[in-house]
Amino acid sequence: MVDLSLSGFFENFLKKNPIFVDKKALQSNYTPGVIPHRDDLIKQIAGIMAPSLRLERPSNLFIYGKPGTGKTLSIKHIMNQLLETSKDKNIPLEIFYLNCKLKRVADTEYRIIAHLSRCLGQNVPATGLPTDEVYRLFVNILEKEKKLVILILDEIDQLVSRAGDEILYNLTRLNSELKNVDMSIVGISNNLIFADHLDPRIKSSLSEEEVVFPPYNALQLQDILRERAKLAFRDNVIEDGVIEKCAAYAAREHGDARRALDLLRVAGELAERKNKDKLTIDFIDMAEEKIEKDRVLDTVYTQPKQHQLTLYSIIILNNQQNSFFTGDVYELYKNFCFKVGLKPLTQRRVSDIVAELDMVGLINVRVISKGRYGRTREITLGVPTTTVNKIKKILEEVLNL
DNA sequence: AGGTATTCACATGAAACTATTCTCTGAGTTAGG
DNA sequence: TAACTCAGAGAATAGTTTCATGTGAATACCTGT
Numbered sequence: 001m002v003d004l005s006l007s008g009f010f011e012n013f014l015k016k017n018p019i020f021v022d023k024k025a026l027q028s029n030y031t032p033g034v035i036p037h038r039d040d041l042i043k044q045i046a047g048i049m050a051p052s053l054r055l056e057r058p059s060n061l062f063i064y065g066k067p068g069t070g071k072t073l074s075i076k077h078i079m080n081q082l083l084e085t086s087k088d089k090n091i092p093l094e095i096f097y098l099n100c101k102l103k104r105v106a107d108t109e110y111r112i113i114a115h116l117s118r119c120l121g122q123n124v125p126a127t128g129l130p131t132d133e134v135y136r137l138f139v140n141i142l143e144k145e146k147k148l149v150i151l152i153l154d155e156i157d158q159l160v161s162r163a164g165d166e167i168l169y170n171l172t173r174l175n176s177e178l179k180n181v182d183m184s185i186v187g188i189s190n191n192l193i194f195a196d197h198l199d200p201r202i203k204s205s206l207s208e209e210e211v212v213f214p215p216y217n218a219l220q221l222q223d224i225l226r227e228r229a230k231l232a233f234r235d236n237v238i239e240d241g242v243i244e245k246c247a248a249y250a251a252r253e254h255g256d257a258r259r260a261l262d263l264l265r266v267a268g269e270l271a272e273r274k275n276k277d278k279l280t281i282d283f284i285d286m287a288e289e290k291i292e293k294d295r296v297l298d299t300v301y302t303q304p305k306q307h308q309l310t311l312y313s314i315i316i317l318n319n320q321q322n323s324f325f326t327g328d329v330y331e332l333y334k335n336f337c338f339k340v341g342l343k344p345l346t347q348r349r350v351s352d353i354v355a356e357l358d359m360v361g362l363i364n365v366r367v368i369s370k371g372r373y374g375r376t377r378e379i380t381l382g383v384p385t386t387t388v389n390k391i392k393k394i395l396e397e398v399l400n401l
Numbered sequence: 402a403g404g405t406a407t408t409c410a411c412a413t414g415a416a417a418c419t420a421t422t423c424t425c426t427g428a429g430t431t432a433g434g
Numbered sequence: 435t436a437a438c439t440c441a442g443a444g445a446a447t448a449g450t451t452t453c454a455t456g457t458g459a460a461t462a463c464c465t466g467t
Binding site: 125126127128129325326327347348351352355367369370371372373374375376377 | 407408409410411412413421422423424425
């Protein structure tokens with residue numbers, strides 16, 4: 001009986017008119033043919049990069065902009081164009097794009113150099129070599145022939161916060177040591193004030209040129225969404241007002257185009273799952289809720305055990321009293337450690353964990369001074385109550401409490 | 402009353418330590434000539 | 435003698451611990467009126 005109904009289900013699924021034509025167009029790794037509302041910026045950057053085609057070293061460039069403002073997309077676009085032209089004209093130009101956020105790929109000095117060497121065909125072990133040895137290997141293989149290298153470091157702020165700014169210093173210095181090769185560096189940062197606490201020497205040499213990507217406004221977001229929706233959805237699927245609402249939601253969150261596209265895609269998926277052949281406005285709200293919930297549950301799930309236990313203690317405390325502090329959390333946390341058979345960490349560490357949980361947005365934290373009674377963090381949960389219960393369940397399961 | 406000093410309970414920083422993963426090297430072992 | 439095995443040294447890295455210093459305001463303690 002079961003398989004009968006199921007095969008019917010699948011048949012139905014295939015028979016009905018799909019909402020999507022090409023869902024890829026809404027996914028975050030999709031590279032569109034046109035990048036709306038970024039012409040000026042792209043031209044500006046292209047102008048800065050252009051000397052590379054004459055084998056002159058372009059100025060180092062720094063690009064700022066909030067997430068989802070088209071930085072990466074634009075620079076990749078320019079990069080492809082440059083490479084194409086250089087190939088046509090036989091210009092020895094190489095461009096490396098590195099996303100420094102990627103864990104275990106490009107988030108330390110060693111790894112960046114090792115990765116670059118690998119791109120050049122030099123096999124470098126993941127560990128075991130001294131860093132300067134890796135530098136030597138890199139320089140050796142790089143200097144084999146005369147050429148121009150452009151190094152694009154995406155999310156460079158992550159790199160610096162993780163590994164310090166000596167890397168950048170070394171890279172700029174490396175450039176002056178290279179004989180055969182000219183290298184210029186393009187740094188991309190989500191953080192607008194990132195460069196402020198950089199060593200001034202590094203800052204001045206690195207940001208010879210600066211470009212800022214402003215957030216999209218709601219109208220621009222609408223254009224982007226329409227463009228992509230045309231590719232992704234079947235004609236006449238989207239009800240009036242859907243695009244507008246989607247754009248409005250995302251514009252509220254500092255004009256993040258990626259978010260807007262996600263919202264539209266998830267809304268589409270929800271509509272499809274409900275067997276609807278129209279994408280109506282209320283799916284946007286549902287999508288918003290679902291995205292947020294998925295994000296939260298996913299972060300909870302991927303936290304290390306100690307973090308999970310800390311979070312669990314916070315949830316329990318939150319149920320018992322309406323205001324509590326680091327010390328309370330630590331006491332309860334120790335209890336749970338004992339119950340679960342985990343070795344408790346020091347208060348110092350737990351204090352950092354609390355800060356980390358705040359960073360990922362699971363909790364909200366405020367440093368307050370209670371005068372005579374010390375200075376501590378006041379902790380509140382940063383997720384809606386319905387989700388909290390779900391989190392609690394997950395944690396109890398994962399930690400088998 | 403008004404002003405200053407204390408004091409609490411952590412926050413925040415820096416350095417040192419630990420465990421793990423990995424390479425490289427050279428000594429010892431083995432198999433084949 | 436060449437090929438192989440294996441232990442030990444040395445590196446990078448993530449996650450902690452240890453030690454040290456910082457901090458904001460409620461309270462305790464003065465002081466002169």
